[in-house]
Amino acid sequence: MRVNQPAGKYYSTDYLRKLCDLWDFRGSGITNMHGSTGDIILLGTTTKQLEEIFWTLTHDVDQDLGGSGSNLRTPSDCLGQSRCEYACYDTSSLVYFLTNEYQDELH
Numbered sequence: 001m002r003v004n005q006p007a008g009k010y011y012s013t014d015y016l017r018k019l020c021d022l023w024d025f026r027g028s029g030i031t032n033m034h035g036s037t038g039d040i041i042l043l044g045t046t047t048k049q050l051e052e053i054f055w056t057l058t059h060d061v062d063q064d065l066g067g068s069g070s071n072l073r074t075p076s077d078c079l080g081q082s083r084c085e086y087a088c089y090d091t092s093s094l095v096y097f098l099t100n101e102y103q104d105e106l107h
Helices: 013-026 047-059 092-106
Strands: 032-034 038-041
Touching: 013 032, 013 092
Parallel strands: none
Antiparallel strands: 032 038
């Protein structure tokens, strides 16, 4: 399973704890942080667990789900103004806007 990373790849410990607890309970417990897709990769579960995982991610972890198949790769951004004194614009806001714009167009 792929889970989209947050903007700038900033994670709270609470978010990571919920994600890991979910994956220990419903999956194999094996993860790949920022694999070749840039997403969080959760490896190894069964088909009957998928709906339970989706429910928990959307309702308890407050993680947005959606996919674009091969039409759109997961956008990623640098840390921008949050860490770089030379940043000229808010990269996280731009990636958020572009993601919504193109996901909406695809769906």
